[in-house]
Amino acid sequence: MNVSTGGGRLRGRATVAALVCAITLIPGPSYAAPGDPDPRDDTSIEGIRAELDGLYREAEVATEAYNAADEKAKKQEKRLASLRKDLARTEDRVDDLHDLAGAAARTQYRGGHLASTGIQLLLGDHPDQALDEASQARQAMRGLVNVSETQQTVRAELDGQTEAAAEELRELKKTRADKAGAKEKIEKKIAEAESIEAGLEEEEARRLAALERQRTEEAKSKWRGSGSDGGGSSAGGGSGGGTTVSGAAGKAVGFAMAQIGKPYVWGAVGPSSYDCSGLTSAAWAAAGHPIPRTSQAQWQGLTRVGLSSARPGDLIIYYNDATHVGMYIGGGQMVHAPRPGRSITTAPAASMPILGVVRPGV
Structure with missing residues (x-):
């Protein structure tokens, strides 16, 4: 238009x-x-x-x-x-x-077997043994019938x-x-x-x-979380200086940062496009720690940590209904898939109303 x-x-x-x-x-x-x-x-x-x-x-x-x-x-x-x-x-x-x-x-x-048992009772030298064998045969039959009835149930x-x-x-x-x-x-x-x-x-x-x-x-x-002075720690090329995060969190951040520039597509989990929770779930799966698919399930199912304790790799959940999520990368910054028409990018961690922070892999 x-x-x-x-x-x-x-x-x-x-x-x-x-x-x-x-x-x-x-x-x-x-x-x-x-x-x-x-x-x-x-x-x-x-x-x-x-x-x-x-x-x-x-x-x-x-x-x-x-x-x-x-x-x-x-x-x-x-x-x-x-x-x-x-x-x-x-x-x-x-x-x-x-x-x-x-x-x-x-x-x-x-x-x-039952017919031969009758002959043994009449002509055999060990009638007691024949009776015992007949009893066992009947028990086996009953057991077989019981098992069959149980399987039918x-x-x-x-x-x-x-x-x-x-x-x-x-x-x-x-x-x-x-x-x-x-x-x-x-x-x-x-x-x-x-x-x-x-x-x-x-x-x-x-x-x-x-x-x-x-x-x-x-x-x-x-931003009032860790790295609020603009320094903080970083991982996988995140903003800010300081120590580099290694291990699973470092892998997750590195994966998310590598997706920068790819488009937001609703319902997408990669590899060519993502929505917000598709990006965070794919990143932690790549790090060897699968997490729930949606931002609401991530908020409900992962370990919650205080805002001041946020560290790279943690997930920042936004809005009271937990309908947006980004990954903290240090220095008061996060990486996320913003919305339709936009591409994966970094942004200030306080760009939207924060509900809380959760930590995968613990």
Whole structure:
């Protein structure tokens, strides 16, 4: 969309506001309708930035919701496959026992062991031994029947579990599809917003870039964790001087830093693109310590540490709903996959509201 005239620019701003309302974001500042005076001040630029940030934030929330649904579906698929294998083995066992019991019965009652036992009782020199052998044969038969009945019970239980698991998987796949649909709708709105952003006049684009630089500088001063003086420790080429982190944390940071420049793609875990938690989970997997896939699961499942104790390789979880994550690299900096339309990069660790810090590998 080319916003080259005053009226076109104003219509673009009105469209941004409409997009925000369409996905139930908190309303931001109102913009002039076509024909109204164009304020052309820093307040309007701040409003555009806030509205765009809101759209990207909604997209990330939807991305993590899809990722969580996808992980649950994948785990259920593995569970169902395992149950089906167990059921197949049990069915084979039941069939084998059924054949064995039938063969034993035919042998026993059609001239086999029980018939020869009767002859021994009549003509043999050791009737007590014959009776003992007959008793053992009957016990063996009863045991065989009991085992067969037990296996049939197990088969019935496994069959029920398999069907229940299959039904649960169908529900999980539906949830995953719903989440994917919601995410795609939001991405369309983001594409519209980006076209509006791209159509800003040169002066407005300059002010928007200046605003982003100002926010970056402000974020640097907000960091109160380790390395808050700008020095700190680093690993894998992270910002700041000091000691270099080795071991698994160093490998994880090195992997994450090596991905800089690759695009953010929702649901991606590499190797050519990543989303935020896809990057951190892939980095720690490369370091030999697999961690949960989503930022929310990382927050819930990993060891939490104090902000002042953060060290390279730790994960910084953002927002109250734990829907964004970056990897601390030292010196008050982190590496992350920011949002749609952006590439993996480093940024001040306090760029977004911090929920907490977690440490993998402990």
